[in-house]
Amino acid sequence: MKVESVRGMRDILPEEVPLWQKLEEEIRSLFALYGYKEIRPPLVELAELFSRSVGEATDIVHKEMYVFPDKKGQMLALRPEATASVVRAYIEHGLYAKGDLAKLYYIGPMFRYEKPQKGRQRQFHQYGVEALGSLDPALDAEVIDLAWHLMERVGLSREGLFLRLNSIGCREDRPAYRAALRAHFSGRKEELCPDCQRRLQENPLRILDCKEPQCQGAIAAAPKSLDFLCEKCRAHFEELLAILEDLGLSYELDPRLVRGIDYYTRTVFELCSRELGAQDALLGGGRYDDLVELLGGPPTPGVGFAGGMERLVLVLSQHGLSQDEASELDLFVIPIGEEGKRRAVGILAQLRRRGISADLDYMGRSLRKAMSVAARRARYALLLGPDELSQNSATLKNLVTGVSSTAPLAEFLSNPRSFLGSTGT
């Protein structure tokens, strides 16, 4: 039986990797520029961490999380997102005790048991930042600025993107708003889809997120969270908008934006592409001022976002900003005959120890064919045949100019770089 990869889990092949590496480098360097430090939490956590933070009733936990018992029967989960893990680590290692804002970032695989399609895999990759310890709206703005900046940095234009923004208030505002939503939707319960009828009890906010046509009428007429903000939340949001305008960052207020995770408070946002179709959210985030306390730490506000690598790769390859040519070798060694082959192995080892990137034809190809491969992969070819070896020399061919020359082997090996032109790495 042929073994294949698991549904929703895919290989990132060598030809795609350069683009991934480039993006990862851009992300790391930009996060560092804003003062964020990398943290690498484990991929496996207690399942309870996510059910308590992300929310038992959310789709992510309720139907998408990989949960399994370990050999002691402890319920574990493959992380469906990383904010909960980062906050857990923040509490567990007392990072709050340093008395400063903790600015952390991560990048790595996440797991959600969903129906795979373009831009959505079961193992996917997210990068994200978390800033823990300040309630300053300027920090919300910094995080949003970072999100925009990152998109510019990887080469996406502002015109192809838009920011959806909303405030859903703090935990004091929530009961009144939730009651208002419940009252509103209860009156129109018959219009709602089955999912929303369930959400009416569990979490009426999520109804706003529903895309079912039959629900749209009731949703459009629903009360808006912005009308239920307390004085502090209102001031916070207004300050944020003012800063965004100062920074020249555009946004679209979206009273329906609530996001699918329970821990959010106040600011929520998504940065979306106009070019991606159904899966258009490139990154999403917001404030989570109660999460640290909820997970057993001291009351500590936080704000952050997470973005999907696969979607970034998708948009960028649509723009043709994809990978560079495969990096070329300095040298390709072509042996002729048994003696040449035997000598080639040793010469190759010496060259590599001198920092020359080099490879050898292991395929037993004809000289003609080997030369053709060499031309594709390397800047120079080194020929080792009976003629050369009888004089302890080697033929070096510049594959760009086509010029060949012969040099004593000892001389070549003592300072190979002087024979290989200036562009050597």
Added chain:
RNA sequence: GGGAGCGUAGCUCAGCCUGGGAGAGCACCGCGCUGUGGACGCGGGGGUCGCGGGUUCAAGUCCCGUCGCUCCUCCCA
């Protein structure tokens, strides 16, 4: 979770409607050119036709099931 389309060589695909030789282009290998690349010509290797079952004298082709991918919906990154 619901709906639709598609799985044939490493890749892109034709063949399926109207059942009977498994094919093309690219890639790969060899030769022309006995030790020198990109061109050209000739030749060659490579396929459980996704998998399982059914109909039939005969199935890549028709039918059913299943797995996978893609798209829409849903959800989200």
